[in-house]
Amino acid sequence: MPETKVKKTQDFNEWYNEIVELADLCDKRYPIKGMNVWRPYGWKLMSHIDQLIRDEMIKTDHQEVCFPLCIPESSFKKEEEHIKGFGNEVYWITHAGLNKLEEKWLLRPTSETAMYPMFSLWIRSHADLPLKTYQIVNTFRYETKQTRAFIRVREIHFFEAHTCHVDFEDAEKQITEDKEIAKRLFDDLCLPFIFCKRPEWDKFAGAFYTISIDVLMPSGKTLQLGSIHQYQDNFSKPYNINYEAEDGTHKPCHQTTYGMSERILGALIGIHGDNKGLVMPPMVAPIQIVIIPIIFKGKEKIVFDACDSLYKKLKKENIRAHVDKRDTTPGNKYYDWELKGVPVRIEIGPRDLEKKQVVLVRRDNGEKKFVSQNDTVKTIIDEFDMISKDLFSAAKKLLDENTHRVKTMEEAEGLKGIIELPWCGNEDCALEIENILDGNTLGEPIKKGECKDSCPVCSKPAGTWMRYAKTY
Amino acid sequence: MPETKVKKTQDFNEWYNEIVELADLCDKRYPIKGMNVWRPYGWKLMSHIDQLIRDEMIKTDHQEVCFPLCIPESSFKKEEEHIKGFGNEVYWITHAGLNKLEEKWLLRPTSETAMYPMFSLWIRSHADLPLKTYQIVNTFRYETKQTRAFIRVREIHFFEAHTCHVDFEDAEKQITEDKEIAKRLFDDLCLPFIFCKRPEWDKFAGAFYTISIDVLMPSGKTLQLGSIHQYQDNFSKPYNINYEAEDGTHKPCHQTTYGMSERILGALIGIHGDNKGLVMPPMVAPIQIVIIPIIFKGKEKIVFDACDSLYKKLKKENIRAHVDKRDTTPGNKYYDWELKGVPVRIEIGPRDLEKKQVVLVRRDNGEKKFVSQNDTVKTIIDEFDMISKDLFSAAKKLLDENTHRVKTMEEAEGLKGIIELPWCGNEDCALEIENILDGNTLGEPIKKGECKDSCPVCSKPAGTWMRYAKTY
Numbered sequence: 001m002p003e004t005k006v007k008k009t010q011d012f013n014e015w016y017n018e019i020v021e022l023a024d025l026c027d028k029r030y031p032i033k034g035m036n037v038w039r040p041y042g043w044k045l046m047s048h049i050d051q052l053i054r055d056e057m058i059k060t061d062h063q064e065v066c067f068p069l070c071i072p073e074s075s076f077k078k079e080e081e082h083i084k085g086f087g088n089e090v091y092w093i094t095h096a097g098l099n100k101l102e103e104k105w106l107l108r109p110t111s112e113t114a115m116y117p118m119f120s121l122w123i124r125s126h127a128d129l130p131l132k133t134y135q136i137v138n139t140f141r142y143e144t145k146q147t148r149a150f151i152r153v154r155e156i157h158f159f160e161a162h163t164c165h166v167d168f169e170d171a172e173k174q175i176t177e178d179k180e181i182a183k184r185l186f187d188d189l190c191l192p193f194i195f196c197k198r199p200e201w202d203k204f205a206g207a208f209y210t211i212s213i214d215v216l217m218p219s220g221k222t223l224q225l226g227s228i229h230q231y232q233d234n235f236s237k238p239y240n241i242n243y244e245a246e247d248g249t250h251k252p253c254h255q256t257t258y259g260m261s262e263r264i265l266g267a268l269i270g271i272h273g274d275n276k277g278l279v280m281p282p283m284v285a286p287i288q289i290v291i292i293p294i295i296f297k298g299k300e301k302i303v304f305d306a307c308d309s310l311y312k313k314l315k316k317e318n319i320r321a322h323v324d325k326r327d328t329t330p331g332n333k334y335y336d337w338e339l340k341g342v343p344v345r346i347e348i349g350p351r352d353l354e355k356k357q358v359v360l361v362r363r364d365n366g367e368k369k370f371v372s373q374n375d376t377v378k379t380i381i382d383e384f385d386m387i388s389k390d391l392f393s394a395a396k397k398l399l400d401e402n403t404h405r406v407k408t409m410e411e412a413e414g415l416k417g418i419i420e421l422p423w424c425g426n427e428d429c430a431l432e433i434e435n436i437l438d439g440n441t442l443g444e445p446i447k448k449g450e451c452k453d454s455c456p457v458c459s460k461p462a463g464t465w466m467r468y469a470k471t472y
Numbered sequence: 473m474p475e476t477k478v479k480k481t482q483d484f485n486e487w488y489n490e491i492v493e494l495a496d497l498c499d500k501r502y503p504i505k506g507m508n509v510w511r512p513y514g515w516k517l518m519s520h521i522d523q524l525i526r527d528e529m530i531k532t533d534h535q536e537v538c539f540p541l542c543i544p545e546s547s548f549k550k551e552e553e554h555i556k557g558f559g560n561e562v563y564w565i566t567h568a569g570l571n572k573l574e575e576k577w578l579l580r581p582t583s584e585t586a587m588y589p590m591f592s593l594w595i596r597s598h599a600d601l602p603l604k605t606y607q608i609v610n611t612f613r614y615e616t617k618q619t620r621a622f623i624r625v626r627e628i629h630f631f632e633a634h635t636c637h638v639d640f641e642d643a644e645k646q647i648t649e650d651k652e653i654a655k656r657l658f659d660d661l662c663l664p665f666i667f668c669k670r671p672e673w674d675k676f677a678g679a680f681y682t683i684s685i686d687v688l689m690p691s692g693k694t695l696q697l698g699s700i701h702q703y704q705d706n707f708s709k710p711y712n713i714n715y716e717a718e719d720g721t722h723k724p725c726h727q728t729t730y731g732m733s734e735r736i737l738g739a740l741i742g743i744h745g746d747n748k749g750l751v752m753p754p755m756v757a758p759i760q761i762v763i764i765p766i767i768f769k770g771k772e773k774i775v776f777d778a779c780d781s782l783y784k785k786l787k788k789e790n791i792r793a794h795v796d797k798r799d800t801t802p803g804n805k806y807y808d809w810e811l812k813g814v815p816v817r818i819e820i821g822p823r824d825l826e827k828k829q830v831v832l833v834r835r836d837n838g839e840k841k842f843v844s845q846n847d848t849v850k851t852i853i854d855e856f857d858m859i860s861k862d863l864f865s866a867a868k869k870l871l872d873e874n875t876h877r878v879k880t881m882e883e884a885e886g887l888k889g890i891i892e893l894p895w896c897g898n899e900d901c902a903l904e905i906e907n908i909l910d911g912n913t914l915g916e917p918i919k920k921g922e923c924k925d926s927c928p929v930c931s932k933p934a935g936t937w938m939r940y941a942k943t944y
Contacts, residue, residue, distance in 0.1 A: 029593060030586075031544050032577065037590055040535035040605070047536075063512035064519075068627050069541075069579075069610060070563075072503050091542075092567040093579070096614040097560040105504065107541075107565070114502075118509055121501060133512070138541060138610070142568040155540050 034147035034154035085205020116239035150266035196443030226260035278341025294349030422462030424455035506619035506626035557677020588711035622738035668915030698732035750813025766821030894934030896927035
């Protein structure tokens with residue numbers, strides 16, 4: 001079979017850059033670098049991911065809102081750490097028509113400073129809490145590093161949940177729920193991930209603590225797909241988000257956020273794809289089944305009828321199917337749909353029809369089998385399940401094989417992927433290790449687990465493990 | 473029953489301004505005027521409208537895309553008429569972080585100038601045509617007139633379809649399809665409307681001609697909900713959108729666009745609402761049925777069980793239902809859900825349950841009836857149909873009673889709503905009539921119909937009718 005020009009197994013980064021356009025996910029030729037066009041296939045795929053997120057939000061009683069894109073400078077500047085963190089990477093609107101604005105606005109890099117002045121108006125009493133909201137919007141960050149489709153862009157398709165609570169404990173419960181949401185969501189996407197408690201010096205601007213959701217890409221670098229933040233009352237104080245408690249006193253809310261972005265799509269492409277192109281998990285594939293008629297002269301009608309009949313049966317089961325009736329060879333069709341990662345291909349030809357069977361081919365492993373026409377729908381549903389499990393297992397293997405818990409810098413040297421080393425709790429030691437490994441500090445595992453070894457830098461007793469990796 | 477502070481029947485504009493916030497559709501207190509916060513109920517309502525639009529797009533083979541928000545100044549300035557039309561009402565981004573941008577960007581007021589440079593890359597041959605795309609995004613216009621929620625805002629929730637065709641005739645077919653889409657969509661929303669062919673001096677910047685979709689609001693003013701534009705090759709020439717025809721020659725595409733906005737929601741609120749609040753058409757109501765348990769001591773369980781059981785039956789039929797179990801009086805609950813326009817209320821109490829019946833109340837006309845428990849779901853579905861028809865009829869009556877075809881300025885004087893007068897085809901005469909009526913020229917009816925009368929201004933023979941109205 002024809003394959004992409006660059007092989008994933010040879011040059012992952014180049015393969016990635018090529019496949020995102022070859023598979024019609026996006027167009028990078030838009031005249032602003034890092035702001036790409038979502039093409040129909042890519043946008044549909046992203047919409048299916050969004051829908052999984054929305055389903056989780058509905059299940060957990062979050063309400064969808066939509067806040068304005070523009071934030072006045074004065075709203076933005078109320079929380080000091082936040083402005084320090086984001087001030088240099090926002091876009092500024094200074095003029096409307098020919099007029100200079102009295103106050104500059106910025107394009108949201110994230111929506112804390114748009115939402116919190118309003119939360120302060122919405123929340124009056126404990127009866128208004130918890131407030132659980134989310135939105136799926138475009139956000140903007142002025143990236144100076146090299147851009148990469150879906151992974152490092154300047155206009156970001158973004159999910160952000162924002163919640164307000166009566167106290168720290170209730171906010172902690174939200175974070176537990178967020179972690180469960182992440183587990184269910186990334187299970188559906190066949191993406192094994194790790195939670196890392198980010199180090200103090202690399203937590204979100206304004207957060208009390210930050211938990212990141214990281215996956216390992218085939219390049220050996222980790223990709224952060226999302227983060228969950230405990231804010232305590234760090235924002236509610238400057239933004240006056242207070243409530244009247246049952247005892248009549250007024251207290252600041254405790255807040256959390258949960259953010260994810262189109263990077264999820266980047267991870268799907270990178271982790272599941274192969275030399276032939278994308279491999280989409282059945283849950284989000286824009287087309288789950290492609291049906292290819294195998295035409296022989298004089299047998300067109302019987303074949304097309306069988307294709308249409310299967311299509312109808314699948315549609316009834318809410319399976320996203322497509323019959324490819326284009327006037328080209330089956331081989332060309334296989335190539336196109338393999339490139340686009342359609343999980344299952346069904347081939348229907350006159351000889352098989354005589355035997356009352358069709359051919360089923362799995363995209364992930366190329367496995368081919370004959371399926372009785374009567375069982376086709378049931379078999380397909382079972383195959384989806386197996387494909388999902390196998391995709392997850394393969395990705396889990398990649399993650400496990402490239403996660404190394406070692407005790408000394410000598411052992412760490414030359415290892416690829418995620419490296420866990422004992423940590424004494426001192427920032428300088430972690431930064432020294434970053435230097436030696438030419439990587440970044442990911443953070444501590446959230447299930448801490450005691451570490452009885454000593455810090456490989458200062459030799460002091462290490463209370464915990466710390467993770468390092470090269471990162472996108 | 474309690475009602476809104478301001479009555480729709482007394483002061484429509486004030487009632488409108490009040491109800492959009494009272495019914496939790498939006499919050500106008502965001503610190504940038506004209507950029508409002510979508511609250512959960514309003515956003516859900518808008519999402520249902522968007523879904524109807526998406527369904528129409530799928531039906532007609534349009535592909536959803538998503539283009540960047542920011543447009544470089546040089547892309548924007550390629551079509552002369554367009555920049556004349558929009559240049560003074562766009563927002564400019566001049567800085568990223570602390571750096572001044574080499575080239576300014578603007579926030580899209582509409583996406584022609586973002587899309588067309590890419591269409592020029594996408595389209596190669598006649599086989600790529602027709603190209604039918606759409607997106608649902610936020611757009612921005614620097615409105616200097618008084619803002620009004622959903623009707624005149626500065627960040628606009630916007631639908632835009634853009635199509636490319638081999639020639640003028642094929643583009644005309646698209647416009648025919650667009651008109652059919654509009655008819656189906658506004659039927660679902662129970663909104664009768666008129667198509668007007670905009671006069672030359674008021675067509676879209678860059679269009680060959682523009683057809684507007686206008687509704688009549690209870691204030692007597694018309695509200696433009698959308699427009700359909702024939703561009704011919706006005707954009708494809710400056711943007712180089714060419715294709716190779718079957719005969720090997722290269723030709724510019726002919727293009728159309730179809731735009732609509734959150735104004736649709738403004739029309740729903742304004743046209744269907746009443747002194748008690750919103751009245752939502754069943755097709756888009758976030759909650760279609762509210763079930764109110766009527767509690768008597770000792771009978772709680774039997775009532776709640778009956779409510780839950782009905783809820784489950786409705787859910788199975790994909791009907792959006794809600795059981796209001798709050799600890800407050802039925803009267804308070806009625807008030808809240810009437811305010812929010814839930815089309816049907818079901819009351820379930822122990823006495824009715826003994827008779828195996830429930831009470832059904834229509835929001836639009838207050839009609840109350842007893843329904844056998846066995847027939848509840850079927851009756852509800854029938855009621856939805858009747859409510860939709862009645863909402864449409866009431867709105868149609870408003871439109872018809874306030875549309876006046878007259879021949880002279882004397883007859884026109886003092887009339888409210890839409891006034892049709894003979895027109896000679898001369899711009900000056902129409903502008904003179906605008907002056908006299910203190911209104912705007914809407915355009916000609918698209919089903920022209922001969923006019924044998926003479927222009928009320930210059931007395932020359934009028935070949936056509938022209939419509940005038942006060943407009944939002």
